[in-house]
Amino acid sequence: MEITNICNLDCAFCPQTGRQEAFMDLASFSQVAEQVKPFTDRILLHVMGEPLLHPDLEGILEVCREKGLEVEITTNGTLLGTAGMLLPGHPAVTRVNVSLHSMEENGDTDHYHSYIRPVAAFLEKAFMEGSPSVCLRFWNGTGERRETKVLMPGVLLQYDTPFVWPVDAEGSSTAPIRCFGLRDHLGILVDGSVVPCCLDSEGILALGNLKEQPLAGILDAVHTRKAYRDICNRKPIGELCTHCNFHRRRGSQG
Numbered sequence: 023m024e025i026t027n028i029c030n031l032d033c034a035f036c037p038q039t040g041r042q043e044a045f046m047d048l049a050s051f052s053q054v055a056e057q058v059k060p061f062t063d064r065i066l067l068h069v070m071g072e073p074l075l076h077p078d079l080e081g082i083l084e085v086c087r088e089k090g091l092e093v094e095i096t097t098n099g100t101l102l103g104t105a106g107m108l109l110p111g112h113p114a115v116t117r118v119n120v121s122l123h124s125m126e127e128n129g130d131t132d133h134y135h136s137y138i139r140p141v142a143a144f145l146e147k148a149f150m151e152g153s154p155s156v157c158l159r160f161w162n163g164t165g166e167r168r169e170t171k172v173l174m175p176g177v178l179l180q181y182d183t184p185f186v187w188p189v190d191a192e193g194s195s196t197a198p199i200r201c202f203g204l205r206d207h208l209g210i211l212v213d214g215s216v217v218p219c220c221l222d223s224e225g226i227l228a229l230g231n232l233k234e235q236p237l238a239g240i241l242d243a244v245h246t247r248k249a250y251r252d253i254c255n256r257k258p259i260g261e262l263c264t265h266c267n268f269h270r271r272r273g274s275q276g
Contacts, residue, residue, distance in 0.1 A: 023058075024069035024212045025051060025076050031098050033124050035161075037187045037223055039070055044212045048081045054210055055089050057237040064116075068096035069209050070223050074105040086114040098124040103140020110144070111151030118154050123162040123184075145177060152176075161185055186267065188221050194264035198256035201263070204249060216240050218249055218259065221268055227260045 026045045029036070046054070058065065065086065067073040074097050076082060086093050096119040097106065109115045125137040141158075148156055157178045169181045203219030210216055214232040215225040222228075229249065230240035240246060249259045258264050 023051075023054065023065050023067055023210045024071060025067055025073050025079075025082060026071040027069070027212050028075055029070070029072045029098070030075060030100060031072070031124055033098070035123070035184055035186075036070070037190045040224060041211070041213070045076055046212050048078050048085070050214070051082050052085045054214070054232055054237075055085050055091060057232065058210070059089050059091065060238070061241075063090060064092040064094065066094045066096065066207075066220070068119075069211060069220050071212070072098055072101065074101035079105055080108055083108065083112055083114050087112075092116045095119070096121065099141050100124075100137065101140075102144035106140075106144050107147060109154060110148040111153060115154045117157065118148070119157045119159060121159050121161070123160050126162065149174065149176065187223055188262050188266040188268075189223055189226070191265040191267065194261070196258060196264055199266075200256060201253050201266075203259075204246070204253055218253070221266060222262060226262050 024046070026043075027039055027041055028043045028045065055065070067082075073079070073095055083093065091114065093114045094117040095109065095115065099120045099122060102120070106118075109118055120141060122141075125134055145156060148154060153176070155176045155178070157180055158173070159180045159182070161180075161182045161184055163181050163183050167181055167183070171179045173179050201219070203221075207220060208216060208218055208229075209220040209222060210232065211225050211228075213225075214234075215228040216230050216232060216237065217225055218227055218229060227249075229246045230243065232240075252259050
């Protein structure tokens with residue numbers, strides 16, 4: 023679930039969006055959360071944007087707690103020392119992914135210290151509270167290096183190569199791949215658009231909009247069912263899919 027598509031950084035690895043910048047208001051988020059609850063007990067606050075920028079983050083987390091939804095958040099890390107301090111010990115928040123590679127995109131080496139200090143303070147508080155678990159991501163490697171290390175209880179350090187969003191990827195392939203879109207997740211953009219996977223950053227493959235139709239109806243629609251069958255049969259459901267290489271990161275090419 024994308025609670026905002028606004029970000030306070032301008033990293034090269036994130037695509038530029040042509041969508042209108044917005045925050046999902048608390049009432050809309052509550053309605054969306056109510057609709058997803060029959061299908062899942064876990065949501066991820068990401069797609070585009072920086073979720074810790076949301077002016078009512080505390081209210082959003084409270085909605086999740088009330089509805090019994092576990093929350094995973096992906097952040098660029100710059101706000102962990104401020105808004106991020108809401109997360110340690112919060113009963114709804116189970117995991118925080120920190121994109122550490124964003125710091126080298128937005129400053130010189132002097133900037134690193136001001137970036138790392140609040141991240142370290144957040145880690146200390148999370149450790150003292152006993153939650154959430156934290157994954158520190160360095161997705162800026164070269165070659166084929168992929169490695170995850172346990173730094174301390176509840177804290178992982180993950181190395182990987184840079185990720186290229188499908189909308190920015192060069193080249194294409196129609197080779198069969200094992201895609202997880204609609205099979206174990208879908209995406210809901212800030213404007214209510216429902217997309218088959220979290221990599222459709224522009225809503226190109228939108229299946230419907232929650233402002234016009236309930237989620238259950240969108241998922242039961244003929245075109246959604248066809249998309250699901252095609253995905254299960256390892257067929258691309260649109261040109262965007264032919265540019266996607268995320269399946270390689272999950273070790274799932276088939």
